[in-house]
Amino acid sequence: MRGSKKKSPAGQAGPLPQRLPGSPAGTDQLFRILVQGVTDYAIFLLDTAGRVSTWNVGAERIKGYRAEEIIGSHFSRFYTEEDRAAGLPERALRIATKTGRFESEGWRVRKDGSRFWASVVVDRIVDADGKPVGFAKVTRDMTERRRAEETLEQTRAALAQAQKMEAVGQLTGGVAHDFNNLLTVITNSLDLLESRLRPDAQTKRIIDSAQRAADRGARLTEQLLAFARRQPLRPELHNINRLIQGFEAVLRRACPEPIEVTVALDPAALTANIDSSQFETALLNLVVNARDAMPDGGVLRIATGRKQIGAAEAKAMPDLAAGDYVTISIADTGEGMPQEVLSRVFEPFFTTKEVGKGSGLGLSQVYGFMAQSGGHVAIDSMPAAGTTVTLYLSAVDAGVAPAPSDRSEDERPPVSGRILVVEDDPEVLDVTVEMLRAFGWEVLTAADGPSALSILRREADIDVLFTDIVMPRGLNGVELAQEARRMRLQLRVLLASGYPASALPADQGDGDNGEFPFLSKPYRASEL
Template sequence: MTAPQAIPGARIAAPTAGTYEMLVQAVVDYAIYMLDPEGYVASWNPGAQRIKGYDAEEIIGQHFSRFYTEEDRAARIPEQALRIAAETGRFTAEAWRLRKDGTRFWAMVVIDPVRRNGQLVGFAKITRDMTEQRLMQLAALESERGFRLLVQGVVDYAIYMLSPEGLVTNWNAGAERIKGYAATEITGQHFSRFYTPEDIATRLPWRALETAEREGRFEAEGWRLRKDGSRFWAGVVIDAIRDESGTLIGFAKITRDLSERREAQIRLDESRQQLFQAQKMEALGHLTGGLAHDFNNLLTGMIGSLELLRTRVAQGRLTDLERYLTAAQGAASRAAALTHRLLAFARRQTLDPKPTDANRLVAGMEDLLRRTVGPAIRIETRLAPDLWPVLCDPNQLESAILNLCINARDAMPDGGQIVIETANAEFTGQAAQDRDIPPGGYVTVAIADTGTGMPPEVQERAFDPFFTTKPLGQGTGLGLSMVYGFARQSGGHVRIQSAHGAGTRVKIDLPRHSGTAEAEASEPMPGAASRARAGETVLVVDDEATIRMLVAEVLQERGFAVIEAPDGPSGLKILESDMPIDLLITDVGLPGGMNGRQLADAARQLRPTLKVLFITGYAETAVMGEGQLEPGMHVMTKPFPMDALASRLGQILG
């Protein structure tokens, strides 16, 4: 559609008096009427009738002062309004006016003089009903007044305003009480005077305003200064204030004195630390007591067997000596297992983490688990499809699952069911925080039983070392603590869900591995590929002469040439020589200022392809570095059988 075209030569008719009359009569939102020079109503439009309530025939000829309140008439406001309009050319005002029924409304008034040939012939008066706007304005003023009274009445918080530049523009009673300044002496001063010299040096006040302006709010706790120079610990909030157009007009600042709360928190932390220390000493007492009991039993078996062996040899009674050797070796093996469990609880065991398929591991254990728990207990596996690989020590995961199944068996003396379940899980936000693990993907291995369950007081202590509910002699109290230590050392978490009489569910969460799980390798037979090839030489470094002797004899029996060193510096001198060395076997905790890892690193600088086997009583951080051994480095945990050492040599050198 096109716009209408102008007609050439056409003229727009000039408005007439009748046109203006029609316009005025059409307006209903404004009272528009004429007054004669003395103030008597001469005309009246529908808007005047709607707003004021008078018909034209009853108001024309009446004085306009009747629209004013009694107070305004007594003050002769109507006469003053006409005089000002006549003298200045216009009168404007806002005030209360009266309707015909006596009700008041808030009016905006304009009075203009009307002249003809310079002579005043009357006044044009326009009135608009602004009652709704006025009531809103009064409500806002009342709200602001109430808010000001509220702010001024608050004495526990310093509440004040800042200009965009950070100058104090108002000040409440709480600010005066907390900071010590009266409003008259602080208004117009920069708020940075409340900050310490250290914070001023780092421009913290200005950075706080920048943060509030950029992000809308700044929150912090820190030391602030009072007028007398004393310090108090403050909780601070700064909010940016903007007008309707979004322009920054200042900042609202709230400061609270948190000194007492901070001191109370410090005292509470000290009390907690003292309680923690007491609990730690109690746990240590249980630990050492249980450890001494178990080791004394094992040592009695070893010492007694060896003494009887010595006696029988001295007497020439050489028959049936095997049982004493078997008894001593069995006690020593149980002592080794006990130290492994202790290290697991302390998270100091030597782990050999590998990408592991937990489903395949569980499936491979089913026969062992069924034999272990017996025919009265059913085992069901619920293995998640597409399970992520997990980075952990598969042997320790097997031990953890076995321990949990044994615990489940013992909780079901009359038989029952064990369910082993795997699943993928994502822990983020609060879920990760509750478990004290980094956010991300985890693989969950859960073992649930239908046994007697645990009451809350038992659950609280379930991971404590040597804590057991089993009868004396039927449990070490290290099973769950070992599981806990393994999970935490692997970067995961373990949880117990149980109720007395309702069974127990233990869930192990282990970190997801981003790669693929390793294929199962066939285990070499003991002693396989463990014979030395011609000229193979091993350097053995250990400060314990007995260990050096035993390791050297095992190696020599298998054809290896052996060089011994009692400490790191001695071993390094040998490595710096021209002697051919194919393998370095070293303890980790060595005397002489150089530990085993440092020796291995120095050896790798001299002989980059040298293979290394660490033998250690526990996994020191000096050995593991960032948690992974470098290629060509291996580790065995003491104590170990000599044939296991020979087999490991076959794997390393073969």
């Protein structure tokens, strides 16, 4: 039965109704005492048909209705349209009638149309004879808890993804290092063959073809090292808008005519400290990916902007600190990606393209470049809804100049003399020795640091130390070079590694002349 619509007593959302048929005589008073003071819970009664018959202060606060507005209405109005269409209100009463209680969580709708996440309990009420006479319903607003749980879950997922990518990066970097050693042997063996055989035109074409294949392999390892955050970078202050404008013609040529390319650059000064060449490569990779997602044409939009990342938002991106960022977004109207693909797009060699139409390293390069640059890359995509990739780069005051490099190169080494080559890979060692001897050097060799130090102590006349950096037996190439310089101040040193210099320990400098000269594998005879 509906209650009177007289003005409510102070502290009450509305007058209590007469008791439900068959309920104890003291129900009204007991309900008033126990329920009306509760403000954190919506507590109200329903008749057997599901119509609201009582309303407390908590219900008014949570749902927004006054008692006179809601009493007599069916409780299904609190459900979303989709839940009403699915019959969830009737299901709740049916289960409560059958089992005595119904419990669930879900979205509910306030008077103003806004939604909140609710924890709901519906209890069956029976009279003295056990006959159902209505329901008691308790609703609690759990929106803040749900948001906190979602934020925590997003943070955990982001951290797990970052840890997975870090592990894959370590593995990838190691593979690239070993692959560079193999390429060093291949490329230099080809150089030696060409110099010694004096081949005819046909043989030279074969050697050149093999050399081009080795060069393509070297470019693949560069992409692997980019993913592993070990590619050599030369960051400088750049206006991002100007970089994009200077590269825009290339980006447009990468897209066939059915695709409309639009560029929207924020007029504000957008300056970041990045390697411009690698940035352009990353941008081209993203544009090519977007193009391939629109085989029948569409719109590709490149936009820049500036965004302040707060502490709460940064928690969902473990590799990004709160602060001011330049953003570059590449959006397409293409096919989009399901979640299972989205979770793997940055993995090396992962691709959904047909065999031969992609290496699966484009997005890996973008991921590694952004991480190595202190930035972040985010992807938003849904099937049939297109994809947006957003790059975040730490914004820099355009008036702040980067610190000058104190790197200086040693003088050119002599073209002949005695050289000690230290390399733990026997095949790399053999081909390097052959090249140096062909140049006129007398070559001594060692397979590790301790053996090299023994030779340096024993052999007085050594002009150059050429050493790999990553070596066994507890003494790496940097430590060997530093100890060798202490023994012989005039000794020239050249370091080499399958990793780029930027991925190596920061202590490889000798303190006086900056870093030792460095040669990245695979090196060619001409570089030596």
